[in-house]
Amino acid sequence: MDTHDVLSVSEVARRSGFAASALRYYEDQGLITAGRSSSGRRRYERGVLRRLAFVRAAGNIGLSLQEIRDELATLPASRTPTKADWQRISRHWRTRIDDQIAALERLRDGLDSCIGCGCLSLQRCAFSNPGDIASAQSPGAAYLPAQLRRVAPRR
Amino acid sequence: MDTHDVLSVSEVARRSGFAASALRYYEDQGLITAGRSSSGRRRYERGVLRRLAFVRAAGNIGLSLQEIRDELATLPASRTPTKADWQRISRHWRTRIDDQIAALERLRDGLDSCIGCGCLSLQRCAFSNPGDIASAQSPGAAYLPAQLRRVAPRR
DNA sequence: GCTTGACCTCAAGTTCACTTGAACTTGAAT
DNA sequence: ATTCAAGTTCAAGTGAACTTGAGGTCAAGC
Numbered sequence A, B: 001m002d003t004h005d006v007l008s009v010s011e012v013a014r015r016s017g018f019a020a021s022a023l024r025y026y027e028d029q030g031l032i033t034a035g036r037s038s039s040g041r042r043r044y045e046r047g048v049l050r051r052l053a054f055v056r057a058a059g060n061i062g063l064s065l066q067e068i069r070d071e072l073a074t075l076p077a078s079r080t081p082t083k084a085d086w087q088r089i090s091r092h093w094r095t096r097i098d099d100q101i102a103a104l105e106r107l108r109d110g111l112d113s114c115i116g117c118g119c120l121s122l123q124r125c126a127f128s129n130p131g132d133i134a135s136a137q138s139p140g141a142a143y144l145p146a147q148l149r150r151v152a153p154r155r
Numbered sequence C: 001g002c003t004t005g006a007c008c009t010c011a012a013g014t015t016c017a018c019t020t021g022a023a024c025t026t027g028a029a030t
Numbered sequence D: 001a002t003t004c005a006a007g008t009t010c011a012a013g014t015g016a017a018c019t020t021g022a023g024g025t026c027a028a029g030c
Helices: A009-016 A020-028 A047-060 A065-073 A083-117 B009-016 B020-028 B047-060 B065-073 B083-117
Strands: A042-045 B042-045
Touching: A009 A020, A009 A042, A009 A047, A020 A042, A020 A047, A042 A047, A047 A065, A083 B083, B009 B020, B009 B042, B009 B047, B020 B042, B020 B047, B042 B047, B047 B065
Parallel strands: none
Antiparallel strands: none
């Protein structure tokens, strides 16, 4: 079924869990590459599965396809990534995840303090203060990291 | 500047931090309401600022506009929400945030274990296992709650 | 009386990450 | 020989959450 370590679209789709259309899209976007058979069909090297697993994992921590492509570009295209490669990337991801967690914790704490103080108006509440009201003593809406945040555009 | 406790679009935009176009959109979507002046201009009651702060906060924890509308609908439209109203909602949000944090922590732990074990292939790694490889001993990609997850469609 | 600026409506555009559909070719099996 | 599944390209559609643009109204200030 697998002639020469080369995979068809449907095989890659099945084994990666991505739809064939997504694979074509990713190729279009430069995240993966594929060779062609004599009749024009895509032929994937097995390494593509590693890249796709990477894509999924990166997506799971909230990276955009653009960012994923950039990060994939830092992995040497052909050879299997070294431990150093992986550690560099995972440090990056780890930081990102930590930031997200910290942001959510701040959000939760803000919510808790809102319950505690019973400030129902939400207007002077640090939890969602968008810069309303002259008494801007709160730190503003700096609870979430950019990717999660929906902030009042400053002024 | 504020005649009779009534606010213009630009005032609400400034004080809520939402663009005027967003305010019109939210009205269209039934998240807020506005009266009209004799010449057809929007006239907002001050309460709209509370609702908008609510919208922003809810958006920050990842609720869709649809969900926000549903939750706003559980607040009695006219009167100021009671402490009980707020506690019911905030319990809901609190749970949601906790889930998100827990999901990210699992993701981080998965990442850490990947660094530890040096499994560069990402293929049998629980961190991003998309269901590839017969040795499906890992729990699958159940790391993130639905809203954050990008899972391999099962089969 | 005229310009300015704030406002109005409604349709269409934007971004992201894909999916869907139409129209066509290929390789293998019956 | 024909039928079928699997593949191809390219254009257009999807949905969420808005924004932008065109074209028009209205009240106030000079």
